[in-house]
Amino acid sequence: MAAARWGAARRREQTAQQAEFTAFVETAAPRLRRTAYLMCRDWHLAQDLTQTTFAKMYANWGRIRHTANLEAYSRRVLMNAVFDQNKRHSAAEVVLAELPEGSPQRPDDTTELHIALLQALAALPIRDQAIVVLRHWEDQSVEAVASTLDVSVSVVKMQNARALTRLRSLLGQDFVRI
Amino acid sequence: MDQNLRVLFDRAIADEPDLPLVDLVDDAVAAGNGLRRRRQRLVATGVAAVIAVAAVGAVNVATPPQRSAPPPTVPAAFGTLVNRACQAPADETATDAAVYLAPEITDQQRAVIKHGLDADPAVGTVVFQSREEALEKLKKVYADTPELVDHIVPSQLPESFRITLVVRTQYAELAERAKRLSGVDEIIGIDCPAGTSASAVD
Incomplete structure (x- = not known):
C-alpha cells in the first residue's frame, strides 16, 4: 500500500505541474501572441510562435516552474523563436x-x-x-x-x-x- | 512619443482574431514532450556513438574484426538490472514493469503498444527506453568493470517501455494484457519498496 501511495503522490505532483502550466498558458498567451504579432504582422504566424514558446517552456517546465519571473522568461523564449523564424525566412528568401x-x-x-x-x-x-x-x-x-x-x-x-x-x-x- | 507608440500599437492589434487558447495548452504539451524526448535521444545517441566508435577501434586493434551476427538480446537477464532494493522479476505484484519489445519491432507495432499502455487503466506513467538509453544504463551499472560492456553495441539491446503501475496488485492482469500485444517480447515486473526507484542507476 505504501508503494501505491508513493505512486499516487507522484501522479498528484504531475497533475499539479500540468495545472500550473495550463494556468500559465492562459494568462500569458494573449500578451505573447500580441507581442509576436507586432514582430511579424501575421496573426497565424504569431499563434505559431506563441505555441513554439509554450512547447519549449513545457519541455523544461520541471526546471523553470519555480523561476522567479516566468513572464520575463517567456518573453525571452518568444523573442528567440522570432529571431529563429526571421533567420530561416531570410535564408529562404534572398530578397528582403x-x-x-x-x-x-x-x-x-x-x-x-x-x-x-x-x-x-x-x-x-x-x-x-x-x-x-x-x-x-x-x-x-x-x-x-x-x-x-x-x-x-x-x-x-x-x-x-x-x-x-x-x-x-x-x-x-x-x-x-x- | 512613447505614449503615441503605445496608442498606435494598441490600435494595430485591434483586429486580433479569435484564436482558441485551449488548443495552445494541448499542442504545447505534445510538442514539448516531443522536444524533451528528442533532446534525450540526441544525448543518448551521441554517447552511444562515441562509445561505438571507441569499441570498434578497440576491437580492430585487439582482435580480427568479427562480422558475424550479434548475439541475441537477453531481456530477462537485462531485467535484473534494477535497483537492488527491488525484487525482479516479480510475478504477482509489482510497482513497475519493463515491457521489452521484439528485436524486429516495426514503428507501427511500437506505436500501437505505446497507445495500448497509455490507455491501460492499470498503467501510471510510460517512458520509452531506446537501445541507446539501455546501453547507457548498462554502462552506468557496470561503471566499475567497463571491460564487460565495452564491446556491446546498442543493436544488441532491446527497446522497452518502462512503466509504473497505479496499484501493484494489478500487475498480473496487466502482464497478461501486455503480453498479447503484437511486438511485445517479454514483460518483467519490478516490485519496489516505498520511496525507492525501480532504476538501478538513477
Whole structure:
C-alpha cells in the first residue's frame, strides 16, 4: 500500500505541474501572441510562435516552474523563436522587403497611422524591432529589455534611440499628429 | 512619443482574431514532450556513438574484426538490472514493469503498444527506453568493470517501455494484457519498496 501511495503522490505532483502550466498558458498567451504579432504582422504566424514558446517552456517546465519571473522568461523564449523564424525566412528568401533608402514611403492621409507604423517597424533590423516592441508596447525597462535580448543596457539605449529616429523619419509629421 | 507608440500599437492589434487558447495548452504539451524526448535521444545517441566508435577501434586493434551476427538480446537477464532494493522479476505484484519489445519491432507495432499502455487503466506513467538509453544504463551499472560492456553495441539491446503501475496488485492482469500485444517480447515486473526507484542507476 505504501508503494501505491508513493505512486499516487507522484501522479498528484504531475497533475499539479500540468495545472500550473495550463494556468500559465492562459494568462500569458494573449500578451505573447500580441507581442509576436507586432514582430511579424501575421496573426497565424504569431499563434505559431506563441505555441513554439509554450512547447519549449513545457519541455523544461520541471526546471523553470519555480523561476522567479516566468513572464520575463517567456518573453525571452518568444523573442528567440522570432529571431529563429526571421533567420530561416531570410535564408529562404534572398530578397528582403527592405524599404529603399531615400523614399521613406510617407503615409498619405488615407493610410491608417498604425498600419504605417507597422510598415515602418518592419523596415528596421529585427533586433531593433524587438527593442521597440519590448520597450514601448510591453513597457519593459531598459534593464529588462537588455536581459531579455542578452545585450548590455547601453546597447538597448543606443539602438532604441536609433530605431525611434528612424521611425520618426519614416512616419514624418503624422507621427506627432496623434 | 512613447505614449503615441503605445496608442498606435494598441490600435494595430485591434483586429486580433479569435484564436482558441485551449488548443495552445494541448499542442504545447505534445510538442514539448516531443522536444524533451528528442533532446534525450540526441544525448543518448551521441554517447552511444562515441562509445561505438571507441569499441570498434578497440576491437580492430585487439582482435580480427568479427562480422558475424550479434548475439541475441537477453531481456530477462537485462531485467535484473534494477535497483537492488527491488525484487525482479516479480510475478504477482509489482510497482513497475519493463515491457521489452521484439528485436524486429516495426514503428507501427511500437506505436500501437505505446497507445495500448497509455490507455491501460492499470498503467501510471510510460517512458520509452531506446537501445541507446539501455546501453547507457548498462554502462552506468557496470561503471566499475567497463571491460564487460565495452564491446556491446546498442543493436544488441532491446527497446522497452518502462512503466509504473497505479496499484501493484494489478500487475498480473496487466502482464497478461501486455503480453498479447503484437511486438511485445517479454514483460518483467519490478516490485519496489516505498520511496525507492525501480532504476538501478538513477
